Each structure stands twice: as structure tokens, then as C-alpha cells.
Amino acid sequence: MFDINNILRENIKNLKPYSSARDEFQGEASVYLDANENAFGSPLEQQYNRYPDPLQMEVKKRLSDIKGVPTSNIFLGNGSDEAIDILFRSFCNPGIDNVILVPPTYGMYEVSANINNIAIQRMPLTTDYQLNVDGILNAINEHTKLIFVCSPNNPTGNSINRNDIETLLTSFNGLVIVDEAYINFSSQQSFIENLTQYQNLVVLQTLSKAWGLAGLRVGMAFASNEVIDVMNKVKPPYNINEASQQLALQALQNTEQVNSWIQEVLQERDKLIIQLQSLDFVLNIYPSDANFILVKTTDARGIYNFLVQHGIIVRDRSKVELCEGALRITIGKPEENSKLIETLKNFK
Template sequence: MFDINNIIRNNIKNLVPYSSARDEFKGEASVFLDANENSFGSPLDTAYNRYPDPLQYKVKKRLSEIKGVPPRNIFLGNGSDEAIDILFRSFCNPGVDNVILVPPTYGMYEVSANINDIETRKVLLTEDYQLNLEAIAAAIDEHTKLIFICSPNNPTGNSMHREDVETLLANFSGLVIVDEAYINYSRQKSFIQELTEYANLVVLQTLSKAWGLAALRVGMAFASEEIIEVMNKVKPPYNVNEASQQLALQALNNVDTVNNWIRETLSERDKLVLQLKEFDFVVDIYPSDANFILVKTTGARDIYNFLVQHGIIVRDRSKVELCEGSLRITIGTPPENEQLINHLRNYK
């Protein structure tokens, strides 16, 4: 049975968070002399002299309407990477606790663990890039606090079997973090719908991928109210800046545009897969639920270098375990994909 009090760090449990000026007064006023801001404005067309909403309520309210989740179950961070780091700092004691990673997977989980001095226990995915539940169970001990699952997975592109994730949620007494950065491209439904079923579930999403806002750095975590309260207590007071909040809010009113981009990306993905299969240096193309494909080749580094010479950059994943000989290729616009194929036709 999951109990947040059994996994939260004692110092975080007893932490009195910083109280900012915007925490202490949330109402309307005509004169603000409480936060030591520059009262004259900003040397910009838009005034950014006032501190932003520390809890980003307007953005969360709009996300709530789109996702069907109450604002109190939403955390916003400076990219999903901040949410990942805060989970480590909130629930893992440095030098004592450990987390489970299932490589090949997103590299920031391990980097963040190392920064926070948390042991990582790696359980390789199976040959078809699915969870090895028996090996995960064997790796868990009384100091295991978090399990990170990327689905759709980066760099392999596939979604994890839903029933396997549910098995972990039902049997693990720590947090199961399901990173859904690429969920907008997937045939699977989001685990957000399961928040009321599993108290130990944290779902990560982002505005960097399908929403096209990578430069704004706005990541999301969805979880129980008690988990979100802990994360809000640990985060910096103004972790999402005003410009990002304003622009994210504008973008979230353009759902139709994003949905059209998703449909075109999926169409281009299918087209690109068929074209790549024609090349004799392509050994395999793995099934993808993301806006990229993992392509196994006979000479990944040579192909990578050839494309670089022609101004086309893909990701060489050939040194990643279980991805030997593979390139990760993001789905571009139709002209970009056409350039890729045309240059590959000249590769020898």
C-alpha cells in the first residue's frame, strides 16, 4: 500500500517553503510596493518588471480544460527536467536511496540521479523494448523510491504495454513516473486518466514536442494533490517565467493547429518509413508511437557523418545498449524529409 509519508524525505516533510510576495498577496491592487520590483517598468515593449504568478494558475486552468484534470493535480516546471529533479530532491535521500531505470531510455533520469547522489539500478528492456517485470521486481529493495518509465520511449519510439505499467503501479510502494513527452503522437491513451486509481502515479508531459514550444521550457507533472503539494514546496518560487506563461497560454488556445500538425507528422512518419525501407543499408525500422523513428543500419556512424556533410543532423544512437547500429531520425516537414531521402540516395 502506497503512503507518501513512507517515501518523502524527512527534511522535506518538515520544510517550511519560502513565502514570496506573490504568495502572501494574491488579490487585485493598483500600487504594488511589496516585492522590491522596479516600479518604472521594463526596457522592453512588454512590461516584465513584476514577478510572475508562482503557481501559474491561468496556465493550469487552461490545461485543466484540455486534459480533464483539476489544476490542483498539475505541476508546472522549467521543462520536464525540473519536475524530474524535484522528484529526486523530494523523495530520495542522497547516498541512501535508489531508483529503477529501464534503458535504453531518456538520459536525464540518470543525470539527475547522479547530480542528487542517488543510486540508479538499471534493468534493460527486453529485445522488443518492453519492460522486464521480473528483473525490475528483483532489483527493488526497501530503499527503492522511484521507477522511471518513458512511454512512448525515447530513443526506441514504442509505447510500453499498459498492463505491465499497471502491474508496477499496483505492486510498488514508491512512485512510478510515466514520462509521456510523446503521448500526443501515440495510439495509447494517457495515464493521466488513471490518476484517481493509483496514488503513486506521476505522469510527465511537455509543451516542447507536439505543441512546438521547446524554447519556452514548460513541462508538466500530473499527480495526486499531496504529491503536487510536495513538489510546489520544493520548487523555486518563480520557476516558470512570465513570458513563458503568457506565450503558453496563447498557444493552448490553438488546439486545432497542433492537432493538424500531429496528423501531418504521423502521415510523414509512415511515408518516411516506406522510403527508408528501400535502402539496402537499412536493416530494420522499429515501430514508433512518437515523432521520430529508430532506424537500424549497417553503418550508423558513416551515415551520420555523410548527412552532417550535407547539413542534415540526425541522432547517432549506435553506442546505446540495445540500439547498436541505430540512428534516431525526427520526422521533419515534407521538404525536410524529402531532402533527407534525396541525400541518402547518393550515399554509398
């Protein structure tokens, strides 16, 4: 039975969070003399002299409408990377606890674990890029606090079997983090709809991919009230700046544009796969539910260097476990995809 107090670090249980000036006052005032801001304004057309809402409530209200999740179940971070780091700092004791990773997967899980001095147990995916559920369950011990599952997975692009993730949720008394950065490009149902069913579920999403806001650095975590309360207690007081909040809120009004882009990406993905399959140095293109494809080739490094010489940048994943010989290629605009194919036709 999951109990957050069994995995929460003792120092976090006793942590008194920083109380900002804006935390202590609710509502509107005509004179603000509480936060040592510059009352004269900013040397910019847009005024940023006041600290932003520390809990980003207007953005969360809009996300609540879109996602169908109460604002109390939403955490916003400086990219999903901040949410990942806060989960480590909240629930994992340095030098004592461990987490389970399932490579090949998103590299920041390992980086955050190393930064926080948390041991890593690796349980590689199967050859068809699915979870080794029995291996994961056998690897769990009394010091295992977190399991990270990226679905659709980066760099492989495929969705992880839903039943396998649910098995982890029901069998593990720590947190299962399902990273859905690419969920907008997938027909797979989001695990957000299962938050009330699993108290140990954390779902990560982002505005960097389908929403086209990578430069603003706004990531989302969805979880139970008690997990979100812990994350809000640990985060810096003003972790999402005012410009990012305003622009994210503006962007979140344009769901039709985003949905249109998603459909175009999916169409371009299908076209690009067909075109790549005609090239003799392409050995395999793995199924993708993301805005990229993983392509196994006869000479990944040679192709990568050739493309760089022609001003085209893809990602060489050939040294990643289970991705030998593979390039990860993001789906671009039609003219970018066409340039990629025309250039590859000249590779010898």
C-alpha cells in the same frame, strides 16, 4: 499500500517553503510596493517588471480544460527536467536511496540521479523494447523510491505495454513516473486518466514536442494532490517566467492547429518509413508511436557523418544499449524529409 510519508525525505517533511511576496497576497491591487520590483517598467515593449504568478494558475486552468484534470493535480516546471529533478530531491536520500531505470531510455533520469547522488538500478528492456517486469520487481528493495518508465519510449519510439506499467503501480510502494513526452503522437491512452486510481502515479508531459514550444521550457507533471503539494513546496518560487506563461497560455488556445500538425507528422512518418526501407543499408525500422523513428543500419556512424557533411543532423544512438547500429530520426517537414531521402540515396 502506498503512503507518501514512507518515501518522503525527512528534511522535506519539515521544510518551510520560501514565501514570496505574491504568495502572501491574493487578488489585485493598484499599488505594489511589496517585492522590490522596478515600478517604472521594463526597457521593452512588453512589460516584465512584475514577478510572475508563482503557481501559474491561468495556464493550469487552461490545461485543466484540455486534460480534464483539476488544477490541484498539475505541476508546471522549467521543462520536464525540472519536475524530474524535484522528484529526486523530494523523495530520494542522497547516498542511501536508489531508483530503477529501464534502458534504453531518456538520459536525463540518469543525469538527475547522478547529480543528486542517488544510486541507479538498471533493468534493461527486453529485445522487443518492453519492460522486464519480473526483473524490476525483483530489483526493488527497501531503499527503492522511484521507477521511471518512458512511454512512448525515447529513443526506441514504441509504447510500453500498459498492463506491465499497471503491474508496477500495484506492486510498488514508491512512485512510478510515466513520462509521456510523446503521447500526442500515440494512439495509446494517457495514464492521466488513472490518477485517481493510483496514488503513486506521476505522469510527465511537455509542451516541447507536439505543441512546438521547446524554446519556452514548459513541462507538466500530473499526480495526486499530496505529491503536487510536495513538488510546489520544493520548486523555486518563480520557476516559470512571465513570458513563458503568457505565450503558453496563448498557444493553448490553438488546439486545432496542433492537432493538424500531429496528423501531418503521422502521415510524414509513414511515408518516411516506406522510403527508408528501400535503402540497402537500412536493416530495420522499429515501430514508433512518436514523432521520430529508430533506424537500424549497417553503418550508423558513417551515415551520421555523411549527413552532417550535407547539413542534415540526426541522432546517432549506435552506442546506446540495445540500439547498436541505430540512428534516431525526427520527422521533419515534407521538404526536409525529402532532402534527407535524396541525400541518403547518395551514401555509399
